[in-house]
Amino acid sequence: MNRLRNGSVYVQAVENLCGGAHFTLQGDDAYENIISWTGNQTKIPTKEEVAAEVTRLNTLVYQIKRSGEYTFDPDYNPKDGTYPEVGEQLDLLFHDIENGTLTKEGLFYKSLEAVKTKYPKPS
Numbered sequence: 705m706n707r708l709r710n711g712s713v714y715v716q717a718v719e720n721l722c723g724g725a726h727f728t729l730q731g732d733d734a735y736e737n738i739i740s741w742t743g744n745q746t747k748i749p750t751k752e753e754v755a756a757e758v759t760r761l762n763t764l765v766y767q768i769k770r771s772g773e774y775t776f777d778p779d780y781n782p783k784d785g786t787y788p789e790v791g792e793q794l795d796l797l798f799h800d801i802e803n804g805t806l807t808k809e810g811l812f813y814k815s816l817e818a819v820k821t822k823y824p825k826p827s
Contacts (some may be wrong), residue, residue: 707770712733713761713762713765714733714754714758715733716730716761717757717758717760717761718749718754718755718757719755720757720761721749721754722743722747722748722749722758723740723747724743726741726743726745726747727741727742728742729741734775735751735754756764759795759810763795763796763799764793766788766796766811766815767811775810775814787815787816787819788815792815793812793816796810796811796812796815799811800812
């Protein structure tokens with residue numbers, strides 16, 4: 705799924721894996737806080753599967769933000785020229801290392817380059 709909905713990335717991750725809203729979450733976004741499963745109980749994801757899907761969706765959120773198509777966060781301005789948060793930068797760096805794309809073609813480099821290109825250092 706490459707579309708994101710407004711709301712919790714965690715809830716969307718669980719829904720993606722179990723085929724819909726077939727669970728009850730009570731409290732913070734944590735696997736341990738899922739208190740019941742309903743519907744198709746053959747698709748109950750593991751804690752590790754949910755964590756992997758959350759990571760995938762967070763990466764997708766970042767990519768959408770950087771492309772300027774992120775519209776459901778009223779505080780996000782894709783034209784503000786700011787660098788990604790340090791945590792997001794480290795996540796991109798990790799994934800580029802993991803994928804063997806720690807080059808000028810990787811998302812980490814491209815996310816920083818976009819800001820440097822838009823706002824070059826005065827000479």
